[in-house]
Amino acid sequence: MKLKSELMIQPSGEVWQKIRAELKEDVNTRDKDLATIKEWLRKQPHLPDQWEDNPLMTFLRGSSFSLEKCKRKLDMYFTMRAACPEFFTNRDATSAALRDVLRSKLQGPPLPGVTPNGRRVTICRGLDSSLSPQQVTDTLKLALMIGDVRLMEETEGVAGDIYVLDGAILGPSLLAKLAPSTVKKFMICVQEAYPVKLKEIHIINTSPIVERFVTFVKPFLKEKIRKRIFIHRDLKDLYKYVPQEMLPIEYGGQCETMDSLQEKWTQKLVEYREWFKAQDALIANESLRAGKPTNYDELFGIDGSFRQLAID
Numbered sequence: 001m002k003l004k005s006e007l008m009i010q011p012s013g014e015v016w017q018k019i020r021a022e023l024k025e026d027v028n029t030r031d032k033d034l035a036t037i038k039e040w041l042r043k044q045p046h047l048p049d050q051w052e053d054n055p056l057m058t059f060l061r062g063s064s065f066s067l068e069k070c071k072r073k074l075d076m077y078f079t080m081r082a083a084c085p086e087f088f089t090n091r092d093a094t095s096a097a098l099r100d101v102l103r104s105k106l107q108g109p110p111l112p113g114v115t116p117n118g119r120r121v122t123i124c125r126g127l128d129s130s131l132s133p134q135q136v137t138d139t140l141k142l143a144l145m146i147g148d149v150r151l152m153e154e155t156e157g158v159a160g161d162i163y164v165l166d167g168a169i170l171g172p173s174l175l176a177k178l179a180p181s182t183v184k185k186f187m188i189c190v191q192e193a194y195p196v197k198l199k200e201i202h203i204i205n206t207s208p209i210v211e212r213f214v215t216f217v218k219p220f221l222k223e224k225i226r227k228r229i230f231i232h233r234d235l236k237d238l239y240k241y242v243p244q245e246m247l248p249i250e251y252g253g254q255c256e257t258m259d260s261l262q263e264k265w266t267q268k269l270v271e272y273r274e275w276f277k278a279q280d281a282l283i284a285n286e287s288l289r290a291g292k293p294t295n296y297d298e299l300f301g302i303d304g305s306f307r308q309l310a311i312d
Contacts, residue, residue, distance in 0.1 A: 007264050008120075009112045010156040019118040022159040024064045033060055037070055046289035047078050048282040055151035062195020070195075075284070077193040082283035083296050084185050087141045091276040093269035101138050102266045105131055108143055109261035110150065113246045118159035119199055120150075121242055123251070125166035125258065126174075133177045140186045145269055145276065147194055152275075160199035162242060164251075167203055167210035175213055185300060187220040201229045202238055204251075 011019055020027070037056055042049050059077075063070035081088045092098065108124040115121065124143075131139070190196055203210060211231065218226050232238050235251060247253025248261060255261070286293035 007112060007268060008110060008150075008153060009114070010154075011114050011118055011158065012156070015114060015116065015118050016156060019157055019159045022118065023061045023157055025061060025157070026065070030057070030060065030065070033065055033067065036067060037074070040067075040071055041074070044075070046285045046287075047075065051282065052152065054153070054155065055148075058151045058154055058157065059195045061154075061157040062197060073193065073195055078282065078284040079286075079294055079299075080185075080189050080193040081279075082286070083294070083299060084189065086137050086182075087144050087185070087189065088283075089280060091141065091145055091279075092273055093142075093145070093266060094273060097134070097138055098142060101135055101142060102262070102269075104128055105135055106139050106142075107258050107262040108139075108146065109258070109265045110146065111246060111248070111255060111261070113255075114158055115162065115242060115246070119162050120154075120158045120160075121162045121164065121246065122146075123164045123166065123248065123258065126169040129169045129171045129174050131174055131177060133179065136174075136177050136179075137182060140182070142269075144186075144189060144194075145272075146265065147190075147196070148276070148279070149268055149272055151195075152272075160197035162200045162202070163198070164202045164204060164238065164242065166205050167207060167213070168205040170207075170210050170213055172209055175209065175216065178213075178216065181300065183217065184220050187217075188300070191222060191225070198225055199228060200241060201225070202241060203229065203231045204235055204238060206231050206233060 019025075034053060034057055037060065038050065038053075041047055041051065041056075056074075059070050059073055063073055093102065105128050106124065106126050108122060110120055110122045190198070203214065214229065214231070218229075230237075230241070238247075238251070244252055245254045248255045248258045250258050284294070
């Protein structure tokens with residue numbers, strides 16, 4: 001599968017050098033680290049015997065080439081695949097349910113370029129506030145599907161992620177459909193199971209309802225991430241963090257339109273249809289785990305257990 005150059009530009013030159021330094025990536029030893037992780041994976045009876053090199057390298061980069069952290073992340077990634085079928089099965093972007101969300105409910109495309117310090121920017125905005133609870137779950141599923149594509153196709157790596165959340169249509173009816181258990185599972189996936197270096201979250205087009213939403217989500221976030229949430233009452237404030245020219249046209253930039261970016265990412269998800277289907281079998285098998293199997297009730301417990309999962 002070839003990545004269209006305009007979909008996700010890979011960093012190069014001075015920015016590439018900055019990313020290598022920030023990720024602690026030594027181009028002379030990274031292949032050895034990759035081989036070590038592949039051998040470790042083969043020796044874990046409860047995990048898949050092998051996986052593609054690209055996502056494994058993305059996990060190493062997201063772990064700053066700490067082998068132990070990478071192992072913990074990978075274990076949690078395949079564990080969450082088994083524990084959350086609502087997110088990790090039926091991942092067919094051509095299905096009626098997912099197609100409807102992609103086309104008319106919500107947009108969340110990563111932008112083509114990276115910031116001067118090597119960070120990838122993703123903008124999320126709603127199109128329709130009348131989401132059903134299932135569509136809320138499907139929206140989170142699609143976000144993780146995009147994350148999986150990036151595991152494969154961030155071939156040079158990035159120095160972190162910036163998310164811009166447009167709260168223009170977030171209303172009380174939508175807030176009422178956000179089940180705490182679903183939000184918590186999603187946040188565990190993002191913070192513990194994916195090699196995401198979440199650097200900043202910017203919220204634009206804010207309102208009292210949006211600020212209630214932030215208050216609702218904060219308990220599910222690590223303390224260091226809570227400190228990285230910025231609420232902007234004026235769009236121009238965002239330009240202090242994200243160069244204006246790299247933003248979509250709707251946000252004063254020169255990138256292209258959100259509709260165009262969304263369509264390109266929809267087509268990319270469709271291209272990965274067979275890959276997603278093949279991933280269904282690559283999950284953790286708790287009956288084969290050495291030692292105590294993961295207890296999903298404890299994993300997703302509301303009282304205290306979330307903090308026990310924190311991985312720095």
